[in-house]
Amino acid sequence: MKMSRFVASMMMLHTLFIASVNAEELVYTRAFADGDYGNYHVAVLSAVIAATPEYGDVALTPHPHPMSQSRQLVTLLKGDADVMWSVTNSNREQRLLPVKLPLLKGYSGYRVLVINPSEQSSFAQQTGEALKQSTMVQGADWPDLSVLKANGYNVSGEDWSLWFHSMYSMVDKGLVDAFPRNIIEVHLDLERHKDKHISLEQFHLLKYPNYEYFFVSPDNPALANRLRLGLIRILDGGELERIFDSFEGHRKAEMLADAESRKIHELGNPTIPYKLDYARWDKYKDLAIRALEKEMSE
Structure with a gap:
């Protein structure tokens, strides 16, 4: 049957x-x-x-x-x-x-800066060496913190917080000049923190392996x-x-990676021994x- x-x-x-x-x-x-x-x-x-x-x-x-x-x-x-x-x-x-x-x-090594929008014009004038003097923040246990320090950037570590609230609040309040974020995540971050006085810096791109x-x-x-x-x-x-x-967010990241208007700052990465x-x-x-x-x- x-x-x-x-x-x-x-x-x-x-x-x-x-x-x-x-x-x-x-x-x-x-x-x-x-x-x-x-x-x-x-x-x-x-x-x-x-x-x-x-x-x-x-x-x-x-x-x-x-x-x-x-x-x-x-x-x-x-x-x-x-x-x-x-x-x-x-x-x-x-x-x-x-x-x-x-x-x-x-793309984890392609970093744009989240800044207070009032500082946009000052970043437009900065050379590579001047950019290194800007105060920046990264996660305290992120490998990127060591990378930026090794390349001479003025960066400090901040403890983990929900959706990086403390990092973006530091930018909002002017406690730091910039928060470098990878191009994959930055657009979603800006939307999530739209209540804060923050924006995407328009002129620079940090790039490292x-x-x-x-x-x-x-x-x-x-x-x-x-x-x-x-x-x-x-x-x-x-x-x-x-x-x-x-x-x-991935499609937007590709546009940032290929943007001809940004000055690319090539950095080394001493935390990994290969490229x-x-x-x-x-x-x-x-x-x-x-x-x-x-x-x-x-």
């Missing part, structure tokens, strides 16, 4: 439910509990897991407690979470396993290889580019895939 479509559908749903119940949990850390945070990274992570079914069923779960980047690292080392994403540095690569595909195409990766615990090389293989597959098939382009030739994986797909394959074979 043939099975009815209804019964077949119910059996399929039951099978999927059992699979989801039995799926192993993969916990990712996050800086904020806000629903707008990390959507791109979670979308990429979901696509990577879906592209590697041979590794088994996994249910992606956010860690219940938002935390600073330094705390996320400790949480992975303790085994209380499985994966995080952050800008890399030598210390993080020594303590964790990096998956070396720059999730943001290297800076890459945002997925990281996993050194005790979990199998997960690192799953992420590498999944990234290879979604990169090769074009899905990664489609996910990236689906976010408006990738495939950070723009949309342009250098084959190089990026070969690099990930090489990591898997080592």
Whole structure:
């Protein structure tokens, strides 16, 4: 006797439910509990897991407690979470396993300044050396703080605060001249803090090698290889580019990166000992895939 479509559908749903119940949990850390945070990274992570079914069923779960980047690292080392994403540095690569595909195409190293709008004209006149004398603020545990200091910028660290409220308040109140933000996040930040007297500085762009990766615990090389293989597959098939382009902030970032009106200040990054030739994986797909394959074979 043939099975009815209804019964077949119910059996399929039951099978999927059992699979989801039995799926192993993969916990990712996050800086904020806000629903707008990390959507791109979670979308990429979901696509990577879906592209590697041979590794088994996994249910992606956010860690219940938002935390600073330094705390996320400790949480992975303790085994209380499985994966995080952050800008890399030598210390993080020594303590964790990096998956070396720059999730943001290297745009983490493209920095524009958020300033008090009353200071716009003064920034227009500044040379590279004068810009270094402006007072700036960064997150106290961000690798960018070390980068800016090493390049001679007058920058101080501020403790983590919800959506960087304290940093933007410092700009608003004139306690600092500028808050360098990466071009991916700055537009959303300005919208979120539109109640403050802040604006995007129009004339300068800081640029240095800076890459945002997925990281996993050194005790979990199998997960690192799953992420590498999944990234290879979604990169090769074009899905990664489609996910990236689906976010408006990413498209706006590209416009800032290519703006001819801005003076580009090239900085070194002493926190990482290399420079990738495939950070723009949309342009250098084959190089990026070969690099990930090489990591898997080592």
